[in-house]
Amino acid sequence: MPIPLVNSVASWFLKKRFHQIELFLKYPNEVQNELLLQLIEMAKDTQIGKQYDFASINNYEDFVERVPVSCYEDYQNLIEKSRQGEHNIFWPTPIRWFAKSSGTTNAKSKFIPVSEESLEDCHYAASKDLLCMYLNNNENSQLFTGKSLRLGGSKELYRENGTVFGDLSAILIDNMPFWAEFSSTPSNKVSLMSDWEYKMQAIVDETINENVTSLAGVPSWMLVLLNNVLETTNKTSLFEVWPNLEVYFHGGVSFLPYVDQYKNILPKKEFKYYEIYNASEGFFAIQDQNNSNELLLMLDYGIFYEFIDMSTYGSSNPKVIPLSGVELDTNYAVLITTNAGLWRYKIGDTVRFTSLNPYRIKVSGRTKHHINVFGEELIIENAEDALKKVCKKTGSEIVDYTAAPIFMKGKEKGAHEWLIEFKTPPKNLDYFNELFDNALKSLNSDYEAKRYNNMTLNKPKIHIARPQLFYDWLKQNNKLGGQHKVPRLSNTRDYMEELMSLNG
DSSP: OOHHHHHHHHHHHHHHHHHHHHHHHHSHHHHHHHHHHHHHHHTTTSHHHHHTTGGGOOSHHHHHHHSOOBOHHHHHHHHHHHHTTOOSSSSSSOOOEEEEEOOSSSSOOEEEEEOHHHIIIIIIHHHHHHHHHHHHHOTTOOGGGSEEEEEOOOOOOEEETTEEEEOHHHHHHHHSOGGGGGGEESOHHHHTOSOHHHHHHHHHHHHTTSOEEEEEEOHHHHHHHHHHHHHHHTOSSGGGTOTTOOEEEEOSSOSGGGHHHHHHHSOOTTOEEEEEEEETTEEEEEOOSTTOOOEEEOOOSSEEEEEEETTTTTSSSOOEEEGGGOOBTOOEEEEEEETTSOOSEEEEEEEEEEEETTEEEEEEEESSSEEOSSSOOEEHHHHHHHHHHHHHHHTOEEEEEEEEEEOOBTTBOBEEEEEEEEEEOOSOHHHHHHHHHHHHHHHOHHHHHHHGGGSSBOOOEEEEOOTTHHHHHHHHTTOOSTTOOOOOBOSSSHHHHHHHHHHO
């Protein structure tokens, strides 16, 4: 198909879709309430629908009163039954797909249900919307003149009892329309290879001769791939390999620790970065403006949102509110009710609202990945902001990091212990630490209070990790590639002890 025609088809779709987007921008709470009632109506004859008498739920208040907040453990037995081929448990249409979520821990895997509706109306709809928004903001884009280099964590899919499980990216690739493969690289065959290290080189070999115009994948693993591309081709800039490269669509982990390293290998000022926020449970938000670090919450993908104020999270009476009740700059845990049969489900992420008209967010961290041993409430967002500031001041670059508490012993104060793998280490680690400590104080008043005169917390303790430490740790735990992430902050020392023993 000639490029002008492709662009005009895209712009027709864009105009059509923008009317729907305008609807939820103008009437966000009405759209969400209507969606909730549709989901309840659809699932009223399921096992869960009968258990909580969905047929008599008429509004949000009834829903809250009737249906409890849940987590994966509450769903585990029902999901196992569904995986054995039993239908109509928590969603009326048969669920054939289960996304095996990797997460950051070594705990048993979760199997997240993926319905036909969530595939079409959420995951694929979001992919189209992402392109729509990008093209709307960049009318001269040549995106469709070449291919998108996608990097998923996709290993092979496993079939049993008439159902299939695997990485979400593998499920998405397996269900993509046939024409989608023509516009992306590497081929499905290479994308679905299971040996990560062998696959990496296969992707490099297959993509370096393609006309790649966009990149899509998790920043940490994409960086490994792109550095391999430069090494193989003996180039210093990716534009020497792919001169028409114009945008990187990224998500999965915070981009902050990696941004400078990307700018080094993608030195054109006009190169674009677009962030997405998706997970096995659904696709939630999309960057809708150039050069922005805020994400537009998408309200018509079959997902109804609720939020728990993190200051009440884990208490006997957590404050749960619908979208209409959120406030700016408050840290919230996300609850979702979805068109794959998850009801008031805690996904484990935290967000902050940066705008209420429209509803835009920033992902601030994970409910389990923070340090609050001494009342300091240190979240990932604080850590990444502080590290970025300090790296800029000291000319250093970070590959990966993790942090854990040093618990109080006798009269000894507590502290935070950091293990950081640098690409470019600071010339003076003590100076780096001092700047880092001060940056954390300026970003987090609870941390500052605990650090005041070393009252509760001593200065952070920083160790430099040997090269490849985190890579080796992930490999040892069979977690190389794709969606697998290094746990950033933890309230226990489990990860730290394992990593320190590998650090030698």
